Amino acid sequence: xxxxxxxQESTVTAGINWEHLPAAALTAxxxxxxxxxxxLPLPLFALWQTMHERSxxxxxxxxxxxxxxxxxxxxNRRRTHRVRYALLGExxxxxxxxxxxxxxxxPRNRVQHLDLERGPIExxxxxxxxxxxxxxxxxxxxxxxxxSEQRALALRDALLPNxxxxxxxxx
Numbered sequence: 001x002x003x004x005x006x007x008q009e010s011t012v013t014a015g016i017n018w019e020h021l022p023a024a025a026l027t028a029x030x031x032x033x034x035x036x037x038x039x040l041p042l043p044l045f046a047l048w049q050t051m052h053e054r055s056x057x058x059x060x061x062x063x064x065x066x067x068x069x070x071x072x073x074x075x076n077r078r079r080t081h082r083v084r085y086a087l088l089g090e091x092x093x094x095x096x097x098x099x100x101x102x103x104x105x106x107p108r109n110r111v112q113h114l115d116l117e118r119g120p121i122e123x124x125x126x127x128x129x130x131x132x133x134x135x136x137x138x139x140x141x142x143x144x145x146x147x148s149e150q151r152a153l154a155l156r157d158a159l160l161p162n163x164x165x166x167x168x169x170x171x
Contacts, residue, residue, distance in 0.1 A: 018084035018095065024125040025146025026077050031121070033076025034069040041065055085144060087158055092132065094144055104142055106159075110134045114156045118149070128152035132159065 041064035048057035084095040091108040095101055115131040122128055129145045130152045147155065 016086045016093065018086050021080060021083050021146040022148050024127055026080055028121055028125055028127060028146065029080035030073040030077040034073035037068045037072035038065050040068050080146060083146065087155060092155070092159060094142065106132055106134060106142060108159060110136065111159050114159060116152055116156060130155055
C-alpha cells in the first residue's frame with residue numbers, strides 16, 4: 001500500500017479497492033485540527049504573567065499558540081490522510097488510524113438509516129459527512145467525514161435497501 005498516494009487515488013489491498021478522501025477533506029482537517037488546539041496555552045498565560053513581564057508572557061503565549069496550531073493541523077491532516085473506505089457487495093468497510101489500524105465493517109443488512117450532514121465549512125469545500133445508523137447498541141452510528149457531496153450521495157444510495165433482494169432482515 002502506498003503511503004504517499006494522492007487523496008484522489010485508490011489503493012488495492014487484499015483484493016479490496018480502498019478509496020481515499022478528497023484533497024478538500026485534508027484542507028478541512030488541517031483547519032479543524034489547528035483551531036481545536038490553539039486554546040491549550042491560554043491557561044498558562046496567567047502563570048507566565050506572574051513569572052515574567054506581561055509583554056514576555058504575551059510573546060510566549062502567542063508562540064505556543066502558533067506551535068499548537070501547526071502541530072494540531074498537521075496531526076489531524078495526517079489522521080485524515082489515513083482514512084480509507086470501500087463499498088463492497090456485503091456493505092461498507094472503513095479503515096482508519098495512524099499507529100493502529102481500526103477497520104469497521106458495516107453489513108448492508110444492518111443499516112437502519114443514513115444521514116448526510118454538511119456544516120458551513122463542509123458546504124464551502126463541497127464536502128459532506130455520511131452518518132450510517134445500524135442495528136445494535138455498540139457503534140450504532142458510524143460517521144464517514146470528508147466525502148465529496150456527490151460521493152456521499154452515491155454511498156447513501158448504494159447502501160439503501162433496493163429491489164434486488166438487498167433489504168433489511170429484521171422482523
